[in-house]
Amino acid sequence: MDDQTVISVKNVHKSFRLPTSKAGSIKTLFTNMAKLKKYREFEVQKALHGVSFEVKKGEFFGIVGRNGSGKSTLLKMLAGIYQPTKGSIETTGKIVPFIELGVGFNPELSGRDNVYLNGALLGFTEKQVDEKYDAIVEFAELEKFMGQKLKNYSSGMQVRLAFSVATILADSDILLLDEVLAVGDADFQRKCFDYFKTLKKNKKTVVFVSHDMDAVREYCDKAVLIDDGKVAEYGDARTAAKKYTQLFTETESLSTRNSDSRWGTMEATIEDIQAKASKTGISIKFQIKAHRKIQDIVYGFSIKNGEGLSIIASNSKLLELETIGLNEKERYLVSFDMPNYLNNGIHTVDLAVLGGDGVTVFDWQEDAVQLLMKGKRRVPSITNPEVKCSVTLKGAK
Amino acid sequence: MNSVKRTSPAYSLILLRQLVKTDFKLRYQGSALGYLWSLLKPLFLFGILYIVFVEIVKVDYGVENSGAYLLLGIVIWSFFSEVTGGSVTSIVGKGDLIRKLNFPKKVIVQAVTYSALINLALNLFVVAVFLAIGGASISLETLVLPLLFLQLFVLSLGIGYFLATAYVKLRDVNYIWDVVMQALFYLTPILFPITFAPLWAQKTLMLNPMAQIIQDMRYLLVSKDTATIADVFDGNEAIRIVPVVLTILIFAVSSLYFSKKAKSFAEEI
Numbered sequence: 001m002d003d004q005t006v007i008s009v010k011n012v013h014k015s016f017r018l019p020t021s022k023a024g025s026i027k028t029l030f031t032n033m034a035k036l037k038k039y040r041e042f043e044v045q046k047a048l049h050g051v052s053f054e055v056k057k058g059e060f061f062g063i064v065g066r067n068g069s070g071k072s073t074l075l076k077m078l079a080g081i082y083q084p085t086k087g088s089i090e091t092t093g094k095i096v097p098f099i100e101l102g103v104g105f106n107p108e109l110s111g112r113d114n115v116y117l118n119g120a121l122l123g124f125t126e127k128q129v130d131e132k133y134d135a136i137v138e139f140a141e142l143e144k145f146m147g148q149k150l151k152n153y154s155s156g157m158q159v160r161l162a163f164s165v166a167t168i169l170a171d172s173d174i175l176l177l178d179e180v181l182a183v184g185d186a187d188f189q190r191k192c193f194d195y196f197k198t199l200k201k202n203k204k205t206v207v208f209v210s211h212d213m214d215a216v217r218e219y220c221d222k223a224v225l226i227d228d229g230k231v232a233e234y235g236d237a238r239t240a241a242k243k244y245t246q247l248f249t250e251t252e253s254l255s256t257r258n259s260d261s262r263w264g265t266m267e268a269t270i271e272d273i274q275a276k277a278s279k280t281g282i283s284i285k286f287q288i289k290a291h292r293k294i295q296d297i298v299y300g301f302s303i304k305n306g307e308g309l310s311i312i313a314s315n316s317k318l319l320e321l322e323t324i325g326l327n328e329k330e331r332y333l334v335s336f337d338m339p340n341y342l343n344n345g346i347h348t349v350d351l352a353v354l355g356g357d358g359v360t361v362f363d364w365q366e367d368a369v370q371l372l373m374k375g376k377r378r379v380p381s382i383t384n385p386e387v388k389c390s391v392t393l394k395g396a397k
Numbered sequence: 398m399n400s401v402k403r404t405s406p407a408y409s410l411i412l413l414r415q416l417v418k419t420d421f422k423l424r425y426q427g428s429a430l431g432y433l434w435s436l437l438k439p440l441f442l443f444g445i446l447y448i449v450f451v452e453i454v455k456v457d458y459g460v461e462n463s464g465a466y467l468l469l470g471i472v473i474w475s476f477f478s479e480v481t482g483g484s485v486t487s488i489v490g491k492g493d494l495i496r497k498l499n500f501p502k503k504v505i506v507q508a509v510t511y512s513a514l515i516n517l518a519l520n521l522f523v524v525a526v527f528l529a530i531g532g533a534s535i536s537l538e539t540l541v542l543p544l545l546f547l548q549l550f551v552l553s554l555g556i557g558y559f560l561a562t563a564y565v566k567l568r569d570v571n572y573i574w575d576v577v578m579q580a581l582f583y584l585t586p587i588l589f590p591i592t593f594a595p596l597w598a599q600k601t602l603m604l605n606p607m608a609q610i611i612q613d614m615r616y617l618l619v620s621k622d623t624a625t626i627a628d629v630f631d632g633n634e635a636i637r638i639v640p641v642v643l644t645i646l647i648f649a650v651s652s653l654y655f656s657k658k659a660k661s662f663a664e665e666i
Binding site for chain 2: 076080083097104108109113120123124125126
């Protein structure tokens with residue numbers, strides 16, 4: 001490790017032992033002993049195998065990867081919450097993690113007390129918090145509410161308070177930022193991104209975990225792409241971001257994933273799912289196959305953004321389509337088309353076929369297919385339709 | 398402005414201070430009498446036990462100020478019970494925090510102990526009043542008292558470390574400890590004078606550090622007629638080393654056990 005390296009991750013492995021029969025009580029302990037079972041049986045799940053990279057001083061470093069790729073585990077290890085099973089992580093300087101905002105906030109305490117508690121958890125003395133207290137309150141715009149208990153705050157107020165404690169206080173050597181920071185309303189998101197800009201300008205060392213490739217491209221100097229617990233790309237942030245997007249385009253054609261979140265009677269099933277998003281429109285196509293004669297069906301979809309918010313949803317009943325009946329083994333091809341109002345990023349689509357009563361679920365597939373929206377400029381709002389603007393001078397008076 | 402390093406003792410101290418403060422603020426929230434309950438609870442318990450054991454059963458404690466004698470025992474036991482009982486679920490209870498932040502986990506159990514210590518101080522104030530009214534026995538020997546409190550603190554904290562760690566893996570610890578505490582309560586000379594037991598039993602019981610601490614404190618504060626561990630062992634002063642060594646051993650082993658397991662708390666909870 002030379003002087004410029006602040007984080008050095010060397011060949012890090014991490015596996016979790018997932019107990020298959022957890023002896024969480026004496027009773028199971030005894031029954032297991034009676035059955036001559038081992039005290040505990042484990043299923044070892046490997047989260048990371050052989051990850052290495054370095055972060056230099058003053059770098060804005062991105063960690064990207066899909067859900068379940070191991071990037072959160074990695075972040076938790078950098079923060080010292082988890083210990084690596086094998087390999088080493090060396091850090092110099094103080095690390096302040098923002099894995100979640102408002103860690104340790106207590107709803108029964110006043111806003112004021114929570115600032116001091118949160119400050120202490122981040123390693124600041126009461127005196128140090130005193131000095132910055134006014135600035136924190138001002139930044140959060142909560143001057144009138146600091147004496148009130150946190151439980152009486154709206155969730156937006158809580159996030160604002162947590163964020164200002166974090167940003168005003170944490171002026172440490174290395175910051176670990178999870179993307180959760182950038183959730184919230186548009187106004188708040190802008191504040192977050194402004195904050196990122198300041199960090200970058202002040203040459204802070206920041207490790208940033210994100211799904212948002214636009215943000216990675218904009219802020220990060222270097223990045224590591226984690227896929228399936230291994231380093232898939234390490235180096236220039238733009239290259240890593242590009243590779244990340246490719247990961248999705250590759251799997252896009254695979255479309256249907258064997259999702260656990262599928263339920264229903266399977267009397268009629270959804271198959272051959274395809275979803276495409278172009279600049280002009282979105283199309284979702286799938287087939288409905290009947291496994292017995294069915295009088296009447298309702299079918300629909302819901303497109304959700306990365307935060308799980310339903311952006312666009314509709315079904316045959318809402319559209320007042322003519323009902324269709326199916327004979328056994330008959331297939332119907334369904335195609336939904338709509339203008340593209342999606343913001344940049346990954347979206348997931350839920351699909352469902354129900355009985356004519358709208359209650360009996362034949363086949364409900366959560367996250368049936370992913371929809372990747374790219375090439376648009378990300379806007380701080382939920383939808384992103386094409387906006388036209390014209391300006392005309394109306395004369396002066 | 399710089400925060401302290403995550404491994405430094407200063408960080409533990411800042412954290413400990415805030416955790417104790419929070420606990421103190423929240424403890425009697427919404428109750429009309431508030432902190433008065435810290436005083437009232439042991440007083441009521443004392444009142445009941447005094448009526449039953451001194452007035453009705455007429456137990457002879459062999460001391461003049463049997464009120465203070467009884468109360469002191471109860472107050473010390475309450476501290477021990479509060480620390481150990483509170484420690485059991487303390488780590489799991491803070492699971493949310495442990496999963497999101499790296500900090501010295503021992504602080505959690507220490508906070509429980511210091512909170513109980515504040516309570517103990519309030520209770521000792523009541524004991525002092527009883528001593529002032531009913532008569533005390535203060536001498537030069539009483540200067541040893543802080544050492545006994547230190548022993549009590551170390552013993553309680555040590556057992557707290559052990560229970561908190563064990564509970565992470567085995568959730569029965571909670572119930573087991575309840576039963577153990579019931580047993581220990583009757584095996585410690587709190588309500589009965591130690592001299593009621595046959596000599597062999599007296600010898601065994603007094604090796605329990607809690608029995609030794611309570612009896613020694615009574616000796617130093619209430620009456621020189623209190624039987625201490627040395628008295629039970631025919632005036633053999635050397636025996637005093639046993640419960641002290643036991644205390645240190647419990648603390649050292651529990652503390653090591655805690656430190657060893659603390660690294661994986663975030664994954665286990």
